[in-house]
Amino acid sequence: MTRDEVIAVIKKNILDNLEDLEESSIDPEKSMKDLGANSLDIIEVVSCSMRELNLKIPRTELADVKTIGQLADKFMEQIGK
Amino acid sequence: MSDALKYSLADFFYNDSKNVLDPPSDFEEWMSDPSVRVGFSFYEQKLLAAPRSSTEILSNVDGKKRRVINLMSYNYLGLSTHPEVIEAAIEGLRKYGLGASGAPLLSGTYDLHVEFARQLAAFKGKEDCILYSSGLGGNVGAIQGILRKGDVFIMDEKCHKSLVDGCTLSGAKMLFFNHNNMQNLDDLLAKNKGKRILVAVEGVYSMDGDLVKLPEVVEVCERYPNTAIYIDEAHSTLMFGKNGKGVAEHFNLEDKVGISFGTLSKSFGGVGGFICSNAPIIRYLKGYSSPFHFSCAPSPVVIAGLIKALEVATRDSSLRDKLWENTKYFKERLDGMHLDLGGTESQVIPIIIGASGEMLYSMAASMQTRGLFLQPVDFPAVPAEARRFRISMSAQLTKAEMDEALNIIEDVVARGMREAGLLKT
Numbered sequence: 001m002t003r004d005e006v007i008a009v010i011k012k013n014i015l016d017n018l019e020d021l022e023e024s025s026i027d028p029e030k031s032m033k034d035l036g037a038n039s040l041d042i043i044e045v046v047s048c049s050m051r052e053l054n055l056k057i058p059r060t061e062l063a064d065v066k067t068i069g070q071l072a073d074k075f076m077e078q079i080g081k
Numbered sequence: 082m083s084d085a086l087k088y089s090l091a092d093f094f095y096n097d098s099k100n101v102l103d104p105p106s107d108f109e110e111w112m113s114d115p116s117v118r119v120g121f122s123f124y125e126q127k128l129l130a131a132p133r134s135s136t137e138i139l140s141n142v143d144g145k146k147r148r149v150i151n152l153m154s155y156n157y158l159g160l161s162t163h164p165e166v167i168e169a170a171i172e173g174l175r176k177y178g179l180g181a182s183g184a185p186l187l188s189g190t191y192d193l194h195v196e197f198a199r200q201l202a203a204f205k206g207k208e209d210c211i212l213y214s215s216g217l218g219g220n221v222g223a224i225q226g227i228l229r230k231g232d233v234f235i236m237d238e239k240c241h242k243s244l245v246d247g248c249t250l251s252g253a254k255m256l257f258f259n260h261n262n263m264q265n266l267d268d269l270l271a272k273n274k275g276k277r278i279l280v281a282v283e284g285v286y287s288m289d290g291d292l293v294k295l296p297e298v299v300e301v302c303e304r305y306p307n308t309a310i311y312i313d314e315a316h317s318t319l320m321f322g323k324n325g326k327g328v329a330e331h332f333n334l335e336d337k338v339g340i341s342f343g344t345l346s347k348s349f350g351g352v353g354g355f356i357c358s359n360a361p362i363i364r365y366l367k368g369y370s371s372p373f374h375f376s377c378a379p380s381p382v383v384i385a386g387l388i389k390a391l392e393v394a395t396r397d398s399s400l401r402d403k404l405w406e407n408t409k410y411f412k413e414r415l416d417g418m419h420l421d422l423g424g425t426e427s428q429v430i431p432i433i434i435g436a437s438g439e440m441l442y443s444m445a446a447s448m449q450t451r452g453l454f455l456q457p458v459d460f461p462a463v464p465a466e467a468r469r470f471r472i473s474m475s476a477q478l479t480k481a482e483m484d485e486a487l488n489i490i491e492d493v494v495a496r497g498m499r500e501a502g503l504l505k506t
């Protein structure tokens with residue numbers, strides 16, 4: 001699985017969970033908060049994406065993740081294992 | 082499970098098991114890991130006596146009964162065990178029986194409830210008050226009862242889960258601003274300008290013990306029409322302000338607060354919650370707030386005790402003066418040990434030890450064996466890099482109890498952190 005494919009999964013879950021967003025406005029350099037997500041939305045997006053990718057990463061290890069791209073990188077690390 | 086300690090309750094919320102009666106399969110595996118069991122063994126330890134500053138517990142650490150100095154209970158002013166409060170509750174029990182036996186609207190409202198609600202409204206300087214059987218129910222019920230789909234609820238990110246749950250039920254849009262960050266609050270208000278907005282803050286934040294920057298919150302909110310302020314004074318009522326009314330009084334801004342919430346389970350020493358506001362919105366709430374409408378009224382025994390508790394706490398300032406004297410004494414000595422107390426400004430004092438869960442639990446066990454009841458607070462209740470102990474000061478603590486508690490904290494926490502190279506000095 002490529003990083004772009006992982007980002008596509010995250011984007012899909014962002015669109016499913018947040019209102020009034022265009023796919024084109026989701027820039028991987030942005031944070032979900034920038035897109036208007038609250039902390040519950042973020043948990044939802046992260047959990048749904050991990051389920052879809054069949055990953056389990058402890059929440060404690062995601063604390064320093066700021067942007068959508070960084071989240072994809074964390075997922076890629078785990079996929080590579 | 083290999084790295085079991087890296088996981089927490091935050092990781093098992095979703096459940097893919099086929100049957101709803103089965104928890105997630107990896108949750109079972111995780112819970113049976115020996116290191117995780119050690120952590121969980123601290124929870125639900127049994128108290129065998131009243132929540133006084135010295136009490137007795139049945140320890141899960143070694144299965145023994147033990148006398149402990151109690152830095153955990155929310156009995157901040159000692160009212161739960163005050164002799165006059167106990168007498169009043171006994172009298173209430175004799176006269177009214179154990180329970181209210183009815184929801185407030187039909188048959189659960191007693192003369193005691195009406196009298197106590199009137200006293201609380203007067204105390205908070207508001208027109209009216211509604212009582213709930215729990216603090217959580219009060220927050221859930223107020224938010225769910227007042228907000229509607231299309232409204233916007235903006236809260237400090239450190240606000241209590243009951244406010245989150247109330248908002249989820251209401252269907253209003255839920256937004257969080259960074260803790261005490263006014264620029265962030267202003268941005269959210271600007272983005273939602275024109276809508277009906279409620280902004281929620283806490284007088285004292287419960288995990289950190291710091292205060293809301295209320296003057297700034299008021300100033301920012303006043304720039305936006307139809308923006309009301311909700312303050313949760315769970316950890317500040319009866320303690321802050323010249324007359325003990327809370328943090329809003331402390332800042333002399335009571336009239337700027339639209340809705341004031343308090344719990345009856347902490348400084349009051351009982352159980353229950355209350356909302357004070359203008360009379361029309363309280364009347365409206367009584368029609369739409371489920372935890373009020375569809376739940377039995379608070380026990381008259383507890384209300385009888387609480388009426389006395391309010392009287393004892395407000396007839397002079399002696400209890401809160403004692404609490405602040407104890408807090409000052411304790412905090413100065415903790416500071417002297419160079420411990421990280423976060424930004425505490427209240428009787429809630431965190432000792433932040435850092436990212437190590439192992440260290441947190443081993444220190445908690447050592448302190449308990451030495452006779453100090455001070456529980457670990459772990460992720461996700463607090464950030465993973467700021468695991469902590471959280472002290473509740475009490476007016477009941479004697480100097481001897483405080484000195485012994487400080488000795489144990491010095492020997493276990495300060496020394497442990499020094500040896501791990503985690504202390505500033």
Ligand SMILES: Cc1ncc(COP(=O)(O)O)c(C=O)c1O
Pocket residue numbers: 215216217218220241243283287313315316344345346347352353354
């Ligand atoms: C800030 C805050 N609000 C509300 C509550 C709920 O109060 P209660 O425990 O009385 O239900 C608590 C305590 O748990 C709290 O800390």
